[in-house]
Amino acid sequence: MSERRSRAEHVVAVADLAGTFVFAVEGALTAISAGLDPIGVLVLAFLTALGGGLLRDLLIGATPPAAISNWAYSVLVVASATGTWFLHPHLHGLPANLLAFDAAGLSLFAVAGTQKCLDRGLHPVVAIFVGPISAVGGGALRDIVINQTPRVLREDIYATAALLAAVLIVAGRALRLPARPLMITAGLAAFALRMAAVHYGWRLPTPPQ
Amino acid sequence: MSERRSRAEHVVAVADLAGTFVFAVEGALTAISAGLDPIGVLVLAFLTALGGGLLRDLLIGATPPAAISNWAYSVLVVASATGTWFLHPHLHGLPANLLAFDAAGLSLFAVAGTQKCLDRGLHPVVAIFVGPISAVGGGALRDIVINQTPRVLREDIYATAALLAAVLIVAGRALRLPARPLMITAGLAAFALRMAAVHYGWRLPTPPQ
Amino acid sequence: MSERRSRAEHVVAVADLAGTFVFAVEGALTAISAGLDPIGVLVLAFLTALGGGLLRDLLIGATPPAAISNWAYSVLVVASATGTWFLHPHLHGLPANLLAFDAAGLSLFAVAGTQKCLDRGLHPVVAIFVGPISAVGGGALRDIVINQTPRVLREDIYATAALLAAVLIVAGRALRLPARPLMITAGLAAFALRMAAVHYGWRLPTPPQ
Numbered sequence: 089m090s091e092r093r094s095r096a097e098h099v100v101a102v103a104d105l106a107g108t109f110v111f112a113v114e115g116a117l118t119a120i121s122a123g124l125d126p127i128g129v130l131v132l133a134f135l136t137a138l139g140g141g142l143l144r145d146l147l148i149g150a151t152p153p154a155a156i157s158n159w160a161y162s163v164l165v166v167a168s169a170t171g172t173w174f175l176h177p178h179l180h181g182l183p184a185n186l187l188a189f190d191a192a193g194l195s196l197f198a199v200a201g202t203q204k205c206l207d208r209g210l211h212p213v214v215a216i217f218v219g220p221i222s223a224v225g226g227g228a229l230r231d232i233v234i235n236q237t238p239r240v241l242r243e244d245i246y247a248t249a250a251l252l253a254a255v256l257i258v259a260g261r262a263l264r265l266p267a268r269p270l271m272i273t274a275g276l277a278a279f280a281l282r283m284a285a286v287h288y289g290w291r292l293p294t295p296p297q
Numbered sequence: 298m299s300e301r302r303s304r305a306e307h308v309v310a311v312a313d314l315a316g317t318f319v320f321a322v323e324g325a326l327t328a329i330s331a332g333l334d335p336i337g338v339l340v341l342a343f344l345t346a347l348g349g350g351l352l353r354d355l356l357i358g359a360t361p362p363a364a365i366s367n368w369a370y371s372v373l374v375v376a377s378a379t380g381t382w383f384l385h386p387h388l389h390g391l392p393a394n395l396l397a398f399d400a401a402g403l404s405l406f407a408v409a410g411t412q413k414c415l416d417r418g419l420h421p422v423v424a425i426f427v428g429p430i431s432a433v434g435g436g437a438l439r440d441i442v443i444n445q446t447p448r449v450l451r452e453d454i455y456a457t458a459a460l461l462a463a464v465l466i467v468a469g470r471a472l473r474l475p476a477r478p479l480m481i482t483a484g485l486a487a488f489a490l491r492m493a494a495v496h497y498g499w500r501l502p503t504p505p506q
Numbered sequence: 507m508s509e510r511r512s513r514a515e516h517v518v519a520v521a522d523l524a525g526t527f528v529f530a531v532e533g534a535l536t537a538i539s540a541g542l543d544p545i546g547v548l549v550l551a552f553l554t555a556l557g558g559g560l561l562r563d564l565l566i567g568a569t570p571p572a573a574i575s576n577w578a579y580s581v582l583v584v585a586s587a588t589g590t591w592f593l594h595p596h597l598h599g600l601p602a603n604l605l606a607f608d609a610a611g612l613s614l615f616a617v618a619g620t621q622k623c624l625d626r627g628l629h630p631v632v633a634i635f636v637g638p639i640s641a642v643g644g645g646a647l648r649d650i651v652i653n654q655t656p657r658v659l660r661e662d663i664y665a666t667a668a669l670l671a672a673v674l675i676v677a678g679r680a681l682r683l684p685a686r687p688l689m690i691t692a693g694l695a696a697f698a699l700r701m702a703a704v705h706y707g708w709r710l711p712t713p714p715q
Contacts, residue, residue, distance in 0.1 A: 120713045123712065123713075124659060125662045125709065125710035125711070125712065126710050126711065127658070127659075127662065127664070127665045127666055127669075127710065128658075128659045129713070130665075131658060131659060131665065132659075134635065142565065146355055146360075146564055146565075147351065147355075147361065147362065147365050148360075148361050148365060149360035149361035149365075151360065151564075151566075151567035151569065152565065152566050152567035152628075153565065156565050156566060156567075156628065156632055156636060157632075159629040159631040159632050162631055162632050162634075162635050163631060173713055176713065210361075210365065211368040213368040213371055213372060214365055214366075214368050214371050216371075217343065217371050218365060228442070232441060232442060232650060233646070233650060233655075233656060233659065234655060234659070235444060235653060235654075235655055236444075237442075237443060237444055238442060240336070240337075240340060241333060241336075241337045241340060241341075241442065241443070244334045244336065246336070247336045247339075247340065248336055251336075291334065292334035292335050292336065293334070293335065294332065294334065355564055355569075356560065356564075356570065356571065356574050357569075357570050357574060358569035358570035358574075360569065419570075419574065420577040422577040422580055422581060423574055423575075423577050423580050425580075426552065426580050427574060437651070441650060441651060444653060445653075446651075446652060446653055447651060449545070449546075449549060450542060450545075450546045450549060450550075450651065450652070453543045453545065455545070456545045456548075456549065457545055460545075500543065501543040501544050501545065502543070502544065503541065503543065
């Protein structure tokens with residue numbers, strides 16, 4: 089039981105750091121395309137990478153948030169943003185792959201966020217809504233700061249993919265499925281749904297008139 | 298004394314849930330008029346209904362916030378948003394009544410928010426400013442997310458009505474007036490001021506030149 | 507040691523209140539130039555003056571935040587906003603001096619914020635990034651609410667000046683320099699860098715192409 093728990097925590101930690109790296113690079117690229125200076129690049133990298141987790145931790149009362157109490161997050165964001173700054177001219181194919189990159193970060197954070205909410209004893213119904221905030225919150229904060237409508241409102245199957253991961257984790261936990269395979273499956277399902285939606289142009293229904 | 302206190306808490310709980318329902322419907326209607334998909338409807342319903350209370354609870358250190366620790370809020374928002382989605386084509390008169398609807402939510406949250414601040418032992422001067430945040434915060438967050446100037450900055454007698462309720466509650470409590478009639482009176486006063494301001498086009502003075 | 511500590515805390519408290527006054531006046535002037543009513547003036551004064559400190563305190567888990575637990579902040583903001591409302595027609599030279607005024611608030615908050623983070627036991631690497639949030643956060647929230655791109659993203663040497671103060675304080679503390687002269691030096695360095703950048707039009711490098 090203890091070993092199972094520590095394995096689950098290990099997956100959460102890895103998913104959280106991987107998502108942080110992915111979103112820091114994405115935030116830095118957004119800032120660079122917008123022609124911002126190094127500070128703007130740093131601010132958008134921090135917001136995109138850590139904003140969602142900070143929101144989640146503030147909401148569930150996990151203070152100080154992991155991104156604050158653990159200096160590894162700050163160092164990882166600064167390193168990712170600096171690397172992106174110097175390497176981006178050589179990343180020719182990246183814009184085309186940015187959607188897959190972003191979908192990976194979305195799935196990683198949806199899994200880590202939902203799991204963390206459940207570990208803190210949140211009611212599963214609440215975890216389904218708060219967990220995905222880790223996934224979509226950072227990008228939403230970044231978009232708000234640069235005066236764009238957040239992607240979560242513009243693209244139909246974005247928060248939906250994060251919600252899918254959250255529902256799978258909550259349901260699988262209720263069925264006592266093993267934690268690590270469950271998290272990996274939920275993350276892959278969210279990633280597949282997001283990529284399929286982008287590729288096939290899937291849309292959610294509009295309101296009845 | 299204990300009964301009086303429990304009565305006051307009962308009014309706060311009812312006002313809080315009623316305000317949540319009202320603002321969830323309003324947020325959902327905003328999203329539907331903007332042509333958003335179901336996720337956008339859900340996001341705006343959550344932000345409008347729970348954003349103000351979340352801000353208040355984070356500020357006064359009541360973590361995890363009521364909207365997180367009690368699953369009834371999430372369920373109520375999802376149910377209200379879903380009902381609005383399917384019923385809105387039949388609600389022909391609603392746009393005309395939306396202002397009254399919004400004024401009701403504003404007054405309910407101003408009363409519940411101020412009372413909660415005082416119950417947590419906040420200084421009355423601070424409660425006068427933090428209480429109304431429950432009332433105007435959710436709508437402000439929604440407006441910021443969809444890139445509109447928040448109503449609290451656009452309409453003169455909006456936060457003013459919430460401030461009126463807060464001042465009445467703080468003053469009435471200092472005079473040891475009975476809690477339940479005091480809250481009901483403060484709520485009705487805020488509602489009346491807001492509706493009169495809309496009806497007669499009252500405006501606050503502009504700065505001296 | 508105890509006396510040295512209490513002196514450091516005294517400088518922090520004075521810097522925090524002075525910064526609050528400066529930013530409350532600046533927020534009120536922003537609202538007045540935008541033609542907002544008294545409530546809008548109050549909202550922008552509160553956001554600009556207290557928003558950065560609130561963000562910092564929420565992030566480091568210092569809840570309820572100082573601005574909430576101490577009524578002096580609310581009273582100071584209301585008094586500053588009211589004074590600005592009535593006196594602004596006589597402040598002819600102010601727009602020209604507003605940049606210096608803002609640079610002073612920026613430096614005061616950068617010093618007080620970083621010091622507070624270190625006093626709470628934050629890791630110095632994290633304090634370097636969270637401390638300046640006190641300095642730039644309030645103005646950023648104000649700009650977001652009125653749908654402008656935050657100054658921290660538009661002006662190159664703005665957050666940079668706050669970062670300079672934070673780095674100096676963290677480095678000076680590691681070298682065990684005396685707290686009060688260290689804070690005053692860090693604040694003056696940030697102020698000088700910001701004013702020189704405005705005067706000479708210094709800019710940070712843009713990304714390599």
